Amino acid sequence: MAMTAAQLSFSIFIIFMYLFLNSGLNLLNRWALGLYGLNFPLIMTSCHMIFGACVLAPMMLMSEGYNTRHSTVLANDWKGLTMIAVMNGFQIACNNASLTVMExxxxxxxxxxxxxxxxxxxxxxxxxxxxxxxxxxxxxxxxxxxxxxxxxxxxSTLGIVLTLISTVMQSIQMSISGKVMTGRSGKLDSFQMTFYTGPVAFITLAPFAFATEYTILADSLHNKPYATVGFLLGSCCVAVVYNVVLFQSVRTxxxxxxxxxxxxxxxxxxxxxxxxxxxxxxxxxxxxxxxxxxxxxxxxxxxxxxxxxAPAKPPGTAPKDEERELLPPPQPKSQSN
Incomplete structure (x- = not known):
């Protein structure tokens, strides 16, 4: 019931990493997208999604513990993972887009x-x-x-609408994530969630992103090549770590x-x-x-x-031990009947 020192330390680590990465990524996005003029939030979000999956691919494909579970996870949880990927991609894109027009x-x-x-x-x-x-x-x-x-x-009516859409979608996505991570395939960790959802989110967002922002990106690469490439690469590196921490925080x-x-x-x-x-x-x-x-x-x-x-938590963590103690008493009843 009580947390061990290692579990407590890990929880504190996740909390600080979540606060640091979320704050850093939001400030970076607001500065680049809203103040510096790199106005391509959909392309940036698409890059974040596929970059995370690519970075994690060697570990996910070469590690036996992960590699042997791919077929089981995809067979059992593909619907939930697809919903999470689509919602996560669009809610992040809407939130990033809102930062181009509002504080x-x-x-x-x-x-x-x-x-x-x-x-x-x-x-x-x-x-x-x-x-x-x-x-x-x-x-x-x-x-x-x-x-x-x-x-x-x-x-900034548009910014408010985009933020509200992002907020609603994140609320639904977080609820589904918690269910999938403890679903029929067994417990999924944050690396698996990032790896499975990244490509689907990219495929969903990429057509809209490049159709609406290709000329903006091309113009930005021509006028501000170093800032554009540096921002995309830097934000991708921060985002992949943040996505892993985000899914881990749902589980922890x-x-x-x-x-x-x-x-x-x-x-x-x-x-x-x-x-x-x-x-x-x-x-x-x-x-x-x-x-x-x-x-x-x-x-x-x-x-x-x-x-x-708080009072309801011990019964939620103890049923497995209590069930074993409570199972024998009904047997004499059935025998007496």
């Missing part, structure tokens, strides 16, 4: 509404109705996001822990975007109030979820 700080404020979307999905898909306290927190989160986004909606951390980590990441990104990009200087009082309401209510919501799930 990173506002992008993250909108993405902080993920708990609201997850709760709605839980009601529709899993029939899990939130408690009264959770409903209050979700309403305040919604109000805070609306206050913060109201001013931005006049200038609980859903509540992931929600709390997401809130911490958003606050960190707001601070960094203000410090490095100077994005909060032009905000008005409503935007600051909306930001405060959103994060305060998100923190309370995370606490309520954590407090509500």
């Amino acid at each position: 990173l700080s506002m992008n993250q404020i909108i993405r902080s509404s993920i708990p609201v979307l997850v709760a709605i999905l839980a009601v529709c898909i899993e029939s899990k109705v939130p408690t009264k306290g959770e409903i209050v927190c979700l309403l305040i989160i919604s109000l805070g996001v609306m206050l913060a986004v109201w001013e931005e909606s006049r200038n 951390l609980s859903s509540v822990g992931t929600a709390i980590l997401g809130n911490v990441k958003i606050v960190l990104l707001l601070f960094l975007s203000s410090l490095l990009l100077g994005e909060l200087g032009g905000w008005n009082a409503n935007q600051y109030l909306g930001c405060l309401l959103t994060f305060a209510s998100a923190a309370v919501y995370s606490y309520i979820k954590a407090a509500g799930s």
